Amino acid sequence: MKKIVLAACLAAAYGYAGFVCAQTAPAAPAAPSLGAVLAATPGLSITGYVASTYTHFDTVPALRAFDTSQNGFKVNQAAATLAYLPSSGAGAQVTVIGGSDAKILRQGETWPFNSTASQFDLNNAFVQYATGPVTVMAGKFSTLAGAEVTDPANDNEISRSLLFWNMEPGTHTGLRASYAVDPAVTLVAGVNNGWNFTSSPASTSKTLELGASGTPSKMFSYSAAFYSGQSPLYGGLPTGTLQLLDLVGTINATDALSFVGNVDILSKDGAAAGGGKGKANGLALYANYTLTDQWMLSARGEYVDDKDGLITAIAGNKLKELTLAANYMPVKNLKLSGEVRQDRSDQPFFSKDGVAVNNQTSLALQAVYSF
DSSP, X not given: OHHHHHHHHHHHHHHHHHHHHHHHOOOOXXXXXXXXXXHHSTTEEEEEEEEEEEEEESSOOOSOSSOOOSEEEEEEEEEEEEEEOOSSEEEEEEEEEESHHHHHHXXXXXXXOOOOOOOEEEEEEXXXXXXXXXXXXXXXXXXXXXXXXXXXGGOSSSSOOHHHHHTSOOEEEEEEEEEEEETTEEEEEEEESSSSOSSOOTTOOOEEEEEEEEEEETTEEEEEEEEEEEOSTTSSOTTOEEEEEEEEEEEEOSSSEEEEEEEEEEEETTOSGGGOOEEEEEEEEEEEXXXXXXXXXXXXXXXXXXXXXXXXXXXXXXXXXXXXXXEEEEETTEEEEEEEEEEEESSOOEEETTEEESEEEEEEEEEEEEO
């Protein structure tokens, strides 16, 4: 009888202990939130945006960067950037873009040009090291050339300029070093695989990159870039030397009104008739006026002299375009834009209902949400 009572007591004690343990066992630690990670790592940031556009053309779209739909809606870009770029020490940045624009970018980064169906592009992926006035970058990064960028949240027009798509590179894969002399002058030098290519085209040498930029005063800033290297782009021999001199200047006339000018001088050995040096020159002018914290009006005018047909394959052809745009921000992170644009060509270059015409008119609406 004593043994039975003892066994019952032990069983009861065991059950009670198990119950207590089940009630008091510590919970598994929760994973830190994204906000906590960012707060614990000063300088680490995650940013991005989503952009959707409606376009309508009276012709088959031509000479445009991302406007390929004659009449329709597109999710142009959904992008995210993870960056840790301290002013001193090692850092890195990665930007991934998805959407219809990403597919176009990716096709331009491979050689030979392919018909990939992927709508994802690793637009930037580089490591850098900064010490004092010197910063060195290695990987894939945005070009020094041009007044416009791939990110639609940071452009005042919906469509990209003729210069942006037809005369300037977008990204480079290679090595870049910069030296900040003072706020008025930063010097840049680099070597890369060429214009947009993630791998060098066969039998071509590397492309040299030189640049300078600065902000001498609150009223004025500038940038200059020079690229030279063998390239299969723009016709002629696949190993012909391609060169670009790009100049950009910004004047802040008032707190509300600014003007921007962009000049491109492009040449390619062996791309002209008879095997001579092919040339094309371009000019883009911008005016931006901030009406209120929510409203901005923008205008862009361009002139391109396609001396040897590098852009349109018509020697001596001249292109002009005028764009008028309005941007409205109902809330801080949302930009709604509308744009009307007309392109003109000296020679019938555009196609309307199967007939060659010398002008192209388009309307675009866009919404961009940034985070």
